[in-house]
Each structure stands twice: as C-alpha cells, then as structure tokens.
Amino acid sequence: MSPLINPDIREAQTLPSLYYTDDGLFSKLLAAFSGSWHYAGHERQLTESNVLPLDHMEALVGEPMLMTTDGDVRCISNVCTHRGMLIASEPCSAQTLRCPYHGRTFGLDGCFRNMPEFEGVAGFPSPSDNLASFPVHRWKGILFSGTNPTGFEGCIEELQNRLEWIPIENFEHDPSRHRSYEIQANWALYVDNYLEGLHIPYVHADLHGSLDYDDYRTELFEGGVLQIGIANEGESAFDLPESSPDYGERVAAYYYWLYPGLMLNFYPWGLSVNLVVPLSVNRTRIIYHGFVGNKSMLGKGAGGDLDKVEAEDQEIVETTQRGVDAGAYDRGRYSPTREAGVHHFHRMLTKSL
Numbered sequence: 001m002s003p004l005i006n007p008d009i010r011e012a013q014t015l016p017s018l019y020y021t022d023d024g025l026f027s028k029l030l031a032a033f034s035g036s037w038h039y040a041g042h043e044r045q046l047t048e049s050n051v052l053p054l055d056h057m058e059a060l061v062g063e064p065m066l067m068t069t070d071g072d073v074r075c076i077s078n079v080c081t082h083r084g085m086l087i088a089s090e091p092c093s094a095q096t097l098r099c100p101y102h103g104r105t106f107g108l109d110g111c112f113r114n115m116p117e118f119e120g121v122a123g124f125p126s127p128s129d130n131l132a133s134f135p136v137h138r139w140k141g142i143l144f145s146g147t148n149p150t151g152f153e154g155c156i157e158e159l160q161n162r163l164e165w166i167p168i169e170n171f172e173h174d175p176s177r178h179r180s181y182e183i184q185a186n187w188a189l190y191v192d193n194y195l196e197g198l199h200i201p202y203v204h205a206d207l208h209g210s211l212d213y214d215d216y217r218t219e220l221f222e223g224g225v226l227q228i229g230i231a232n233e234g235e236s237a238f239d240l241p242e243s244s245p246d247y248g249e250r251v252a253a254y255y256y257w258l259y260p261g262l263m264l265n266f267y268p269w270g271l272s273v274n275l276v277v278p279l280s281v282n283r284t285r286i287i288y289h290g291f292v293g294n295k296s297m298l299g300k301g302a303g304g305d306l307d308k309v310e311a312e313d314q315e316i317v318e319t320t321q322r323g324v325d326a327g328a329y330d331r332g333r334y335s336p337t338r339e340a341g342v343h344h345f346h347r348m349l350t351k352s353l
C-alpha cells in the first residue's frame, strides 16, 4: 500500500482535509501524543513558585501534572490518591502539597505524608497512596515530560549541536510575555502554518522586512524541523561564536518545531516557547512563555513584535479552517523549495496512527 503522504515531495499531495475536521481522527492522533515528550516548563518558571500546575499536559496526554522543586525538579501527578481531587490549581510556594478536598498531604516528591481520620485503615499507607511520577528529560534548563515518551535523542542532539553556546539555562523568565489564546482551528493547521516561510511575504509585512526571504531555509531532522531566518541588512542578528555551525551568517531567528506541538523560537533577545494544545477538532489553545537572555535586544528584528505576527497567523489559520471544512477542498500539493517542513510533519502525523 502506498503511503498517504508520498515521501517524494514533488509527487506528494498534502494532508486530506479529514485530518483537520474529523472527530474520530482527532481523537486517534491525540492518543498517539502519549508516545512523545512534551514541554513541561523551564526551570526558571519555578523561581517565583516552586509548585507549578501543568494544565497543558492534561490536554496533551490526559494527565494533570505538577512540576515541583525542592532543589530537584520533578513532574508528578496532580491527582490526589484519596478520591481523585486535583491538588493544586495555581502556582504556589509550599513545602508540602495539601489536597483541598479532605486535607491529605504529600511531600514535593509526591510521597504520602498524612491523612486525617484514617486511623485503623488496613495496609495504609501503601505505595499506591503516593502521587504518581512521570519521566523528566532536562536540556539546558528546559524540562520535558510525558506519559510513555520515547525516541527523543535525535531532537536533543540537533538542539545541542546548534545551540550549545546559548546559556538558555540562565535566561530569565518574563511573566509579562505570557500569552494564552484560544483559536477556532485544528491544531495541525496551526502547525502547518508555522512550518513554512512561504506565507511570510503575503501575511507578515513587517517580519518580511526583517528577514531575507531568499536565504530563509528549512532543515529536517528526526522528530522535528528547524527553520533559520537570516536577517536583512541592518536588522538585528545573533552574535554567533566560532563554535556555532552557522558562524559567519547573520541569523535573526532559529525556529525549532518538535513533534507534535512544541515551538522553541530563539531570537537574539532570548527564547519564546509556543505550545500548541489541541482542545477539540476545531479549537486549539496557543500558549506563550518568554525567557530573556539579552534585554538590550528586545523589540528588535524578527522577534520584535510577536503579538502582531501571532495575530496575523491566527487570522489566516482560522480562515483556512473554514476552507478545509468545505466540500470543495480535500488536498493540495507542496512547494518543494518552501514546504518541506509541512511535508515532513504530515508524514510524521500519518505514520503516528
């Protein structure tokens, strides 16, 4: 049987519209998310509070999680082992976790501590009274977690080879850069749009002025896509060290996408993390977290006005959702020079089923 997405981009047709519109397919694709690593948080998000509910994980892998630290950073379940209440609903600073329902307490490592009115209960407490814990992968201060995540080596190796020189672990969390948008479109349409620069001249006039369209490039790797934006004359760019594989180039932005919905956007000022969180077949939450490494570069170049670029993208993606919902549309074709990232994503998505 030939694959749904032809591996040869010149022959291939794009993703059938059913992938953006069908409830059953949506649920199947979402179920496959349990096999991926997802962004849990950056350690610097734990500077203000040492207990952080990760609401997005509930939507991504069906598990309400907490990130906690008492020196060691962990991802543990936010579900109380008594009768299933969620323990924390807001970020807070605490030495113990107390369930708001009947007062059961746990350590920051998730171990059961205490429960009122449980004297005489047979075999209590037991290990099943501890909060479940989830695997954590840490890379330069960024923490990834999941339920049954596998196969992340390719992504980490790619990030490490390229960005080893950036002190991401020391970036400051900037809560003023936090955003949470709900858009009326399928999550994969949002990812499609992110993965190509073909639309930049048509949709993003200001961004187009910052980036050299001819030198914009896309690199594929196992588990993700990198797009590199090269700065136009006079626009802000990274001061790359000799150890960088891009030394000598005027890089304005590294746009990393890791399957399924994580975007790590590196600009001369720092890092903008975008999370794509599917809510239903045609509703998606987009969450932004900002981490600043070099304040003097804020507001400049390709990473200068992210709110404007986001609004432009959201309008396009929501309107495209109406198009793919229509009977007149099913599939299109790819630009081999500009849509290799979208093609790569569609191949991963169809293979995940």
Ligand code: FES
Pocket: 080, 081, 082, 083, 084, 085, 099, 100, 101, 102, 103, 104
């Ligand atoms: S549900 Fe948590 S103490 Fe009862």
Ligand SMILES: [Fe+2]
Pocket: 193, 194, 199, 203, 204, 309, 313
């Ligand atoms: Fe865009």
